[in-house]
Amino acid sequence: MHDTTAKRDGQPAAMPSGRDPRIDVLRGLALVMIFINHVPGNAFEHYTNRNWGFSDAAEAFVFLSGTAAGLAYGAGFLSAPYWPAVARVWARARTLYFVHLSTTSMAIGILAAAASWYGLYELLQTINLAKAFEDPLGVLIGIPTLGHQLGYFNILPLYLVLLLVTPAFIYCGLRWPWVTMGLSVMIWILAGQFRINLPNYPNPGGWFFNPFSWQIIFVAGLLTGLALKRGERFVPKMGWLMWVCGIYLAVILLWRLYPPFASVGREALASLGRLGVPFYFVSFDKSFLALTRLSHFLALAYLVSCLVWVYRFSASHWAEPFRLLGQNGLAVFATGSVLSILLQAMKAGIGDHFWSDAGLLAGGLAVQFALAYALRKTRQATALKRAAAPAKV
Numbered sequence: 001m002h003d004t005t006a007k008r009d010g011q012p013a014a015m016p017s018g019r020d021p022r023i024d025v026l027r028g029l030a031l032v033m034i035f036i037n038h039v040p041g042n043a044f045e046h047y048t049n050r051n052w053g054f055s056d057a058a059e060a061f062v063f064l065s066g067t068a069a070g071l072a073y074g075a076g077f078l079s080a081p082y083w084p085a086v087a088r089v090w091a092r093a094r095t096l097y098f099v100h101l102s103t104t105s106m107a108i109g110i111l112a113a114a115a116s117w118y119g120l121y122e123l124l125q126t127i128n129l130a131k132a133f134e135d136p137l138g139v140l141i142g143i144p145t146l147g148h149q150l151g152y153f154n155i156l157p158l159y160l161v162l163l164l165v166t167p168a169f170i171y172c173g174l175r176w177p178w179v180t181m182g183l184s185v186m187i188w189i190l191a192g193q194f195r196i197n198l199p200n201y202p203n204p205g206g207w208f209f210n211p212f213s214w215q216i217i218f219v220a221g222l223l224t225g226l227a228l229k230r231g232e233r234f235v236p237k238m239g240w241l242m243w244v245c246g247i248y249l250a251v252i253l254l255w256r257l258y259p260p261f262a263s264v265g266r267e268a269l270a271s272l273g274r275l276g277v278p279f280y281f282v283s284f285d286k287s288f289l290a291l292t293r294l295s296h297f298l299a300l301a302y303l304v305s306c307l308v309w310v311y312r313f314s315a316s317h318w319a320e321p322f323r324l325l326g327q328n329g330l331a332v333f334a335t336g337s338v339l340s341i342l343l344q345a346m347k348a349g350i351g352d353h354f355w356s357d358a359g360l361l362a363g364g365l366a367v368q369f370a371l372a373y374a375l376r377k378t379r380q381a382t383a384l385k386r387a388a389a390p391a392k393v
Contacts (some may be wrong), residue, residue, distance in 0.1 A: 007363075022314040023067055026322075027068070028321070038152045040126075042346070042357040043354045052253055055293045062214055065223060066221025067161070067221040067224050069225060070170065070222040070228070071228060073167075079139065090163070095330070096366055100160065101144065102334075103153060103338050104149075106341075107337070107341040118349055120348045152340060173219075182215045193278060195288075197213075206287065213287065213288045242302075245300075245302050248295070328376070339367060343361070
């Protein structure tokens with residue numbers, strides 16, 4: 001992981017080039033599972049990773065986004081001036097903001113059409129849009145200020161906010177990685193202990209993905225990316241730790257698949273809660289990223305990162321479709337989010353049937369793969385054009 005010999009005179013070590021194929025492949029897999037999960041009631045949502053543990057694809061998406069940020073932006077914070085590096089990160093945050101507003105408006109249009117033309121008014125209730133009819137002015141204020149987020153459209157605001165503070169985390173992470181991780185843990189604890197969250201508007205309460213809690217998994221990914229950029233591991237590969245993580249994951253899998261065992265486990269957590277253990281340690285709360293979810297994902301991420309066959313598969317041609325999706329993560333995620341709303345409307349009209357679910361999901365995934373392929377070909381054509389252009393004298 002962190003190599004203390006890599007620093008000289010208090011400065012972080014220089015970063016080599018290169019990209020770990022696992023990042024794109026695993027992010028592509030996460031995008032596929034997020035898309036499937038965002039069409040509730042389909043026959044295939046029972047086979048995504050959320051059914052095998054306490055965490056789901058959202059944790060993977062945020063962690064890998066942090067990893068990608070560390071790889072993409074870390075080198076800019078090695079030495080002053082830092083403003084160009086900060087501006088680059090914030091430019092990405094600005095892009096996310098406008099993508100979020102665009103996808104939100106498209107989702108509203110789809111649902112309005114479904115309600116107006118086909119009488120599917122119940123869909124307006126499922127993704128937090130009913131408030132628009134009770135307090136339209138408040139919703140018109142809440143959407144651009146990120147205080148009112150539609151269901152299934154609340155992870156990009158989280159990512160945006162985390163990118164705004166990414167420059168500070170990168171600067172500190174390059175120089176004091178474990179101190180940075182410790183600070184992140186403290187923020188997570190304080191958020192859970194004092195219910196700190198960003199406010200909703202006009203609805204009461206806070207963000208579904210609480211940035212003060214979810215930053216811990218983003219920072220863990222960020223520090224992983226910074227270490228990978230140096231050709232290191234943030235957490236060293238240790239046999240005993242692999243066994244601990246493997247056994248822990250097996251216990252949680254048994255919990256998820258064997259109801260009597262789950263009943264005992266829930267009662268044990270409830271007993272701890274009655275003894276005064278804070279809720280963010282003993283619940284499964286997603287907004288505050290309870291320890292049950294966090295520990296499950298971190299154990300899974302560590303074990304996956306240590307398995308040689310995962311790297312080999314990620315680097316093989318068999319993984320190319322997922323690698324393609326992961327390399328175009330923002331465009332694929334945004335497109336998948338809008339398509340998921342369209343498919344929800346179509347399912348409401350068609351009903352729940354295995355083959356119709358298969359056809360709808362296959363069509364939606366085909367669109368996303370086609371988009372990712374088109375974006376790759378466009379980049380390749382642009383690169384060839386630049387290479388062929390005569391040099392300016």
